[in-house]
Amino acid sequence: MQVAENDIVRKVRALLETVCDPEIPVLTITDLGIVRAVHVTDDKESPDIEIVITPTYSGCPAMDVISMQIRMVLLEAGFKNIKITQVLSPAWTTDWMSEAGRQKLKAYGIAPPASTQSVCTPDAFQAEEAVQCPQCNSYNTKLISRFGSTACKSLYQCNDCKEPFDYFKCH
Amino acid sequence: MLSPKIKYLLYLADNALILGHRNSEWCGHGPILEQDIAVTNISLDLVGQARNFYQYAASEIGNNTTEDSLAYLRDVREFKNCLITELPNGDWGQTILRQFFFSTYQYFLYTALKDCNDEQLAAIAEKSLKEVTYHVRWSSEWVIRLGDGTAESHQRMLTALDNLWNYTGEMLIPSAYEKEINEALAIKGADSLAEKWNRKIKEVLEEATLPVPQSAWSQQGGKEGMHTEHLGYILAEMQFLQRAYPGVEW
Numbered sequence: 001m002q003v004a005e006n007d008i009v010r011k012v013r014a015l016l017e018t019v020c021d022p023e024i025p026v027l028t029i030t031d032l033g034i035v036r037a038v039h040v041t042d043d044k045e046s047p048d049i050e051i052v053i054t055p056t057y058s059g060c061p062a063m064d065v066i067s068m069q070i071r072m073v074l075l076e077a078g079f080k081n082i083k084i085t086q087v088l089s090p091a092w093t094t095d096w097m098s099e100a101g102r103q104k105l106k107a108y109g110i111a112p113p114a115s116t117q118s119v120c121t122p123d124a125f126q127a128e129e130a131v132q133c134p135q136c137n138s139y140n141t142k143l144i145s146r147f148g149s150t151a152c153k154s155l156y157q158c159n160d161c162k163e164p165f166d167y168f169k170c171h
Numbered sequence: 172m173l174s175p176k177i178k179y180l181l182y183l184a185d186n187a188l189i190l191g192h193r194n195s196e197w198c199g200h201g202p203i204l205e206q207d208i209a210v211t212n213i214s215l216d217l218v219g220q221a222r223n224f225y226q227y228a229a230s231e232i233g234n235n236t237t238e239d240s241l242a243y244l245r246d247v248r249e250f251k252n253c254l255i256t257e258l259p260n261g262d263w264g265q266t267i268l269r270q271f272f273f274s275t276y277q278y279f280l281y282t283a284l285k286d287c288n289d290e291q292l293a294a295i296a297e298k299s300l301k302e303v304t305y306h307v308r309w310s311s312e313w314v315i316r317l318g319d320g321t322a323e324s325h326q327r328m329l330t331a332l333d334n335l336w337n338y339t340g341e342m343l344i345p346s347a348y349e350k351e352i353n354e355a356l357a358i359k360g361a362d363s364l365a366e367k368w369n370r371k372i373k374e375v376l377e378e379a380t381l382p383v384p385q386s387a388w389s390q391q392g393g394k395e396g397m398h399t400e401h402l403g404y405i406l407a408e409m410q411f412l413q414r415a416y417p418g419v420e421w
């Protein structure tokens with residue numbers, strides 16, 4: 001039997017808030033929006049816990065580490081029957097990133113994804129969305145490469161302060 | 172004897188794995204750092220997609236089959252990837268042109284698959300499509316830049332076109348198991364794949380001031396496990412560790 005929200009679910013959610021993305025450690029997995037559901041069976045002594053997560057990109061190497069970290073924090077908190085399930089649909093989108101997550105990214109020097117999803121089509125040489133420099137806030141920036149240090153980022157440079165920066169691209 | 176569905180899943184997985192592996196050979200060798208990172212990011216996406224298809228195939232096969240046993244313990248004749256994915260990278264222009272041809276195929280294929288009546292296959296396709304959309308944009312922009320670039324880059328793209336064109340038809344000619352799956356999973360748009368692919372290729376080649384080859388002859392066999400000599404070398408490198416030290420983990 002499953003219950004919607006109880007003390008255990010709240011406790012599990014609070015624990016998930018402490019698991020950080022290994023590649024962008026300022027973001028927690030809940031900031032990223034990759035935790036899709038928390039299921040807890042109605043057993044006060046030893047509940048079955050299921051955490052449903054979704055990858056950002058198919059090949060995201062952080063997913064295995066994240067699954068392991070989730071298991072660790074739950075084990076440390078005394079939970080025993082833990083199941084971590086990965087789902088692919090609906091596909092993760094940057095729209096699921098929390099507002100707090102966006103602010104933390106910017107403070108960390110990574111431009112957060114634009115809040116409205118840009119149209120993603122395969123056409124060449126599309127007008128790029130205006131990306132704000134996380135250092136000086138200028139919108140006068142240019143794309144260096146659509147692919148950056150991790151699958152989720154593009155490389156930009158600011159035309160005003162000249163600083164190169166990562167942009168967490170819309171997806 | 173594998174069912175058509177398992178063959179089909181392996182076909183999708185093998186394409187992604189082998190092309191992903193070829194792209195990974197550019198790691199540390201790209202013409203400039205940003206593009207080295209781009210091609211290896213595409214590699215990572217493709218290997219990730221391959222894992223999803225292999226995991227699904229493994230669950231359908233059962234008998235302790237895993238994504239790893241499918242990738243590391245099958246031999247050449249069991250691989251079903253299109254020949255174009257296993258061809259050597261050649262120069263940067265040839266790598267880019269192959270990526271453009273193949274990503275465009277994957278784009279229209281995944282667009283059709285995401286609405287099929289197999290829930291897990293549709294989910295993998297929906298996820299992969301977002302990534303492949305980027306790959307099509309990136310590779311088509313490079314085809315245009317190089318084709319409509321300098322005399323040398325234009326000449327190199329002509330050579331690449333000549334080397335690759337006869338391998339493009341195979342993607343679009345369905346094998347027996349693809350036909351069965353198109354029917355069984357109600358994959359709409361599978362019949363118009365070739366038409367859509369040709370239209371997109373023509374549009375980009377024209378913008379790149381490159382001719383659209385007229386030759387309709389195509390080199391085939393990969394989908395049925397008949398490969399070029401190149402695949403054996405890829406597997407020798409990719410599978411060495413698991414063959415030499417079965418079950419090793421690190």
Ligand SMILES: [Zn+2]
Nearest residue numbers: 133136158161
């Ligand atoms: Zn700036």
